[in-house]
Amino acid sequence: MESLQEALGLLIIGMITVFIVLWLVTVIGNSVIRLSNRFLPETKTKDTPRTGGVDKGKMAAIVAAVDVATGGKGVIDSIEKR
Amino acid sequence: MHEIISGLLEMTGFSIVGWETILMWMIAFILLYLGTFKEYEPLLLVPIGFGVLLANLPGAGLGIVANELVMNPDGTYMTLIDIANNYGILNFLYYALIKTGFLPPIIFMGVGALTDFGPMLRNLRLAFFGGAAQIGIFSVLLGAVLVGFTLPEAASLGIIGGADGPTAIYTTIKLAPHLLGPIAIAAYSYMALVPVIIPFVAKLLVTKDEFKIHMRKMDREYPPKHEIKHMRVVKIAFPIVLGLVVAVLVPSSAPLLGMLLFGNLIKEIGPNTARLADAASGPIMNTATIFLGLTVGATMTGEVFLNLQTIGIIVGGFLAFCLSVAGGILGVKLFNKFTKKKINPLVGATGLSAVPMASRVANELALKYDKSNHILQYCMSSNVSGVIGSAVAAGVLISFLG
Known part of the structure; x- marks a missing residue:
């Protein structure tokens, strides 16, 4: 009890x-x-980079890769096709 | 010739194989089968299953021995070297790593490094349902006392309802170490059965209309008061402040919660401590899991495991799980009676921990009723708060009964 x-x-x-x-x-x-x-x-919101005609999916992958590689410090200025 | 054969038999372990040994081998094989082929918590059930097998090898002396055997006549413990010399390597590991309560907080550190508090910070009011789901722990504690368990044993049994393996093991080490094997097995087995248990209880308590409560539509109709402008800063400050406050309020939960929040902090700081977070959630947690599984399994010798208490633990553990899910669901249903912004009761069902499986199961269940109703991020809020809730519940039990 x-x-x-x-x-x-x-x-x-x-x-x-x-x-x-x-x-x-x-x-x-x-x-x-x-x-x-x-x-x-x-x-500050980052300026939209000049993407040089790269589609949205590829752009997201590039942004994510740069973010991981630079620990969030890197900024994509422009992307050019060669 | 006869003497030679009998001498040979005595030299091997065959002469001491009894029905208990064979039954324990079968249990070991079932655990290994479930872990290997059915993928039920393989990271735990495989080491535990193999530990059971090792503990029940006749004549090998690998089973964990009772506390009294490693005590000196003056009541102090033998040194670890003496334990290793007298009772072997598994007893050395058990008394060094488990009996001291070392491994569960280490595993919690890894869990913290894998946990994202973001969904909870975005939906803070849902954190309360991680509390409602702890009712399973305390109600089974009450029931277990009624059927004859002592209070510390009943508390160790009830904590299975927290659906958190390290918390269940830590509490049992502190309160009823003789029940460690069956409680660890029950906790991890039922965690593996979350995809069955949550739908089973939810379908009993939730109506079709409630299953269809659309969380995002509710958010659009009633948007949150504050947006989070500096998520990284918030995620770094949150574990530090929370750890400090909770440790002061419930000090006995500090080993588990402190390590969880530390693991989370080194993850959230980012690249500067990424190596620590990787170590905590990778090599350290994996090593701890191996030693935890093997030594917990090795506590399950025939004479310890094969008794009525084990059956009580298996039944009680199931009830604790079901009551925790039901507590979370009923908590949401009660909340919905007093508010315009309704919450899908499945969010409450995930308050029992078992991160992230409970959230995934609840999300899939909600999608069955409405294909656009993705509730995963909302479930993660109550799911993560359930981890905090069960660690606090464990702290309360250890403070009062330890």
């Missing part, structure tokens, strides 16, 4: 703790999003 009471207590405390932590997850997430939106400068 004592174990049963303790198990019931664990059910209540456990579920409350889980919900409190997940509530904190949402609060922390929202706070970080708001603070970063408010205090960090807007990032």
Whole structure:
């Protein structure tokens, strides 16, 4: 009987703790999003590169490859067909 | 001649092969078959299955021995060298890596390095359903006490409902290490059965109209309040702040959550720590998985595994899984009663962890009812929060019962 009471207590405390932590997850997430939106400068949208007639699928693959190779720092200026 | 043959038999292990040994071999073969040919969690079931086989090789002495045997008369543990000398390499690995609770957090670090918090950050309110799904853990704990398990054993059984292998193993090591084998097997087997369990429970509780709730249409009708302008910064700050707050609130969940969030941080920082993230999610996690699987399997000797408690764990584990899925679904249904922006109940079904399989299964189920209803990114939100929820639940159980 004592174990049963303790198990019931664990059910209540456990579920409350889980919900409190997940509530904190949402609060922390929202706070970080708001603070970063408010205090960090807007990032410039990269100029659309001159694609030289490369189709969208190939363009996406090139952008992804450059992004991976340069760790997100590289910018495609232009693409020329030879 | 007769003496020579009997001497030969005594030299081999045949003389001590009993029905228990043969039954354990069959269990090992079933686990190896499921892992190898049915692809049920092969990365875990194959090492566990082979560990079971090793533990039950007659005369080899590779099974994990009881705690009392590695204790000195004064109550202290033998040194690892003594354990290796007396009981072999698997006991050395078990007492060094498992008994200390070392491997599950290491695996969690790798899981963190493979986890993307992006979908959760974009849909933060869905994180609550990862909490509703933890009801399976605590309700099975209650039920297990009713049928005669002790509280620490019942808690270890209930944690199977968290659908998170490392969490289940970590909790069991801390609370009921003698049940480690059957609980690990039940946890990973049911995780492999998520594609069966989620549709089974969902079809019992969700109506046709609810299956068709279109998440993207809802987003268009009721757009989110904030857009995320600096996702990279948010993804880096989030694990640091969350880790700090949760560790203060539930310190016993810190080993698991701390390592999960650290793994995630080194992934999100990008190229500067990419080597660490690659190591955490690759070689380190793979090595940890091999040792975890083999040693957990080696705990399952005939005398430990073949008893009524094992049957209780198999039945209780299934109930815990079903109740966790049901808890998430019912949580969404309740939420939908009070809000205009409806949520597809399948999003709640994924709150039980088992990342990312649960999300994939829920997405496929939603697509069966509406081919344009892609709910994967929404499911990932409650799915990832379920990992946090089950680690917190484990922390609570360890704090009170450990």
